Amino acid sequence: MTARHCTLILALGAGLGACDDGGEVAAPTGDWVLDVEQPLPVWLSETGLYTSLPKLTPAPGLIEYHPPHPLWSNGADKARLLYLPPGARIATAEDGGYRFPVGTVLAKNFSIEGVFGRRGQEVSIETRLLFHRAAGWTYAVYHWNLENSEAQLVMGDRWPERALDIEDATGTGRTDPYVIPSALDCKACHDTHRQAEPVIGVDPLNLDPMLAPHFDAPPAPVPLPAASEAEAAAMSYLVGNCVHCHHGREKGDNAAFSLLPEVLRQNTIDQPTASSASGSGIRVVPGDAEGSAIFQAVVRAREPGYAGDFKPMPPAGITRVDPAATEVLRAWIESLGEE
DSSP, X not given: OOGGGOEEEEETTEEEEEOOOOOOOOOOSSOGGGOTTSOOOSBGGXXXXXXXXXXXXXXXTOEEEOOSSOOOOTTOEEEEEEEOOTTOOBEEOTTSOEEOOTXXXXXXXXXXXXXXXXXXXXXXXXXXXXXXXXXXXXXXXXXXXXXXXXXXXXXXXXXXXXXXXXXXXXXXXXXXXXXXXXXXXXXXXXXXXXXXXXXXXXXXXXOOGGGGGGBSSOOOOOOOOOSSHHHHXXXXXXXXXXXXXXXXXXXXXXXXXXXXXXXXXXXXXXXXXXXXXXXXXBSBBTTBSTTBHHHHHHTXXXXXXXXXXXXXXXXXXXXXXXXHHHHHHHHHHHHHTTO
């Protein structure tokens, strides 16, 4: 068994090489990225997205981008790529959302330090793909091997849970799990996005200015309507981590409760939680972070031994408390008590 043909399983502190057995995937003809109607290749190196896979060197025509309001992903570093077919552009729709041409591919690679047994090196863990076929949007996840040299396609919509032990970000010495999702997990999250298309990382509120030349009409930046630096930091966190679900539109389980910047204050300050919430309380109590439901759900509910009623937010794919969220949400809520 070669290194290339083993996927990564790190569970309970033990590193094991194992091969996925999920059925046949047809070999692509040429670089898959140039014709996404082809079957997905088994190996990430065969997608044509990278010229050097271990170094994640983008292939010609791939566009690197960085959303200004990043999503917290258990402390992982993420490298994002966008591919548009030759001559194609992103269109701006009448509702203000974006439309991506058939053939669009978005790739997001996750790398992280502190994986148990990796001697502190930063290694790639997974690469997620979102691509637009004629029949609609499709998702795929590639799982990197122990040698950090290749990644293999995760077969099927669901697959047995793979958990990686990673060092606690707060330096307590304990380990936290990092669970790689299935393609169906990706779809469940992206389908809650407030726009018509499920591209969370390229959004009118969260647009990398470097992408402007790739639109049919360059979009104007959308400023955050913040009354202070503390509020701007809190809005940035919420835009990056929350508003793709909490947007107030009839799409997704949490859509009725909007955290969009323009309604953030009126929907949170001194407002009680809805009957469908996992706990009862006031969403934001000015001057009292610990007494605010949002702080409890985002920060406290994910801490070991939490005894409250609120379920952790965001609810999927996150296992570690974001230190920045703790800081910015506390600073904003406490600043409200001074107004």
